[in-house]
Structure formats: structure tokens, C-alpha cells
Amino acid sequence: MTNIENLDKAFESRVRLGIMSVLNSAGQADFNTLKSMLGVSDGNLASHIKALEKLGYIETIKQFIHRKPNTSYAVTESGRKAFSAHIDALCSILKIK
Amino acid sequence: MTNIENLDKAFESRVRLGIMSVLNSAGQADFNTLKSMLGVSDGNLASHIKALEKLGYIETIKQFIHRKPNTSYAVTESGRKAFSAHIDALCSILKIK
């Protein structure tokens, strides 16, 4: 089947797909790690993070490490499900796996 | 690796991804088949086709069938390569296959 409707609009952006992929496999990652892994500007990253957070797909973990502020992000349960469903849809469309 | 740069911008749109997927597995498909398989309006489909054609990823085959005009599309060699590279990039990012 070619059901492109099952693709999640939230993951059509390469940056948001990348964020989810990193967080999903690493468990969590902080702002600067994401920034350098994805090669995007801080403003751009922040806006994509905000979009994913607004959808409830990721959550923010703020803390201080060595007296410096550190913001980490992790995928929520709902985010994990949505991401997994998106990958399933992709695989079905692209006939992989 | 999380190299989102290897993703092809042309295939970030669900419609263009769908077009490529259908053409890639069916060999070729005509306008109305694509339209109904993807569930998009004719204007929308035409514009996405135009974009893929402009990139040299698909080619147009115009003919008459039962005295009716029929336009079919097929993936070009360069389109096949680009699509395959995009899928590889996706698989690498999503860690599938």
C-alpha cells in the first residue's frame, strides 16, 4: 500500500527526524550535542525542539552540571509511539525491512 | 551516524516520496493512477510531478489510449539513484534494515 497519510507531518523535516533519531537511540541528549550532531544553528534547533515539545513528543530536562546550565531532551512515550508509527509507515511505503 | 545532510530535499515531501515509491515499484504509472493512489488534487500532483521532472528524477510519457490522452511517468536512471541514496540515508539515520 502507498498510504502517505500515515506519515507524521512532524517528522517530515530532516531536523526533527534527526532529533527524534538521536534521542531515540541515545535515550537522551543535551542541546549542544544535538546542535553539533545535526549541524544546525541554535535558533533553528530550538524552534524544532519547541515544535516537538508542543506535540508532546519530547520532554525537557533542565539541570546544572558543574555549575553550568544544561538542558537535555528525551522522547516521551507518546513520542516513541508516534516515531515508531512513522517509521512503520515509511517502511511500508518504501517497502523496506 | 546521523547524517541528515544525505537526505534529499526533493523527497521530504510526502507527495513526492509517494510518487517516487509508486513509480519505482510499478515501473510506471499514469496521472490518474497516481492521483487516486496518493489522494491528492490534480493541481497539487501536477506541481509535484513538475518539480521531480525539473530535477530530472522522472520522465513523462505522453500517448493516446482509446483516443484519449494519457500521460504516464517513469523514474529516470538518475532518479532511481537519488531515490536509492535517500532511502539508504533514511535507513542509516533510522537504523533500519
Add this chain to the structure above:
DNA sequence: AAAAAGTACTTTGCGATGCAAAGTTAATAC
């Protein structure tokens, strides 16, 4: 012959998106 319908577009208009660049806030270091 005129009207209607089908195919494949193109054009228009508009709201949403993506991104760079600049500005902001708050804590820390010197």
C-alpha cells in the same frame, strides 16, 4: 453544430514552514 465531460495542466493566492541573524535572559567566571 453546440454543449458537456474528461485529461492534464497552469495560475493565483494565501497561510504555513524553514532558516539565518540578531536580540534576550540568566547564571558563571574573572
Add this chain to the structure above:
DNA sequence: GTATTAACTTTGCATCGCAAAGTACTTTTT
């Protein structure tokens, strides 16, 4: 108190996606 770092937010602009309407050509119907 000045500078630096972290993490954003805001601004501005160019691009995108899409619906809706318009177009051109042909065939079918009346």
C-alpha cells in the same frame, strides 16, 4: 562590573504546499 556561555525568542524573508479556479485540447453526447 565586564565578558562569556547556554538556551532561547524574535524578526524578517524566501520558499513551500495546497486548494481553487482557470486553460487548452479532445472526445462524447445531444
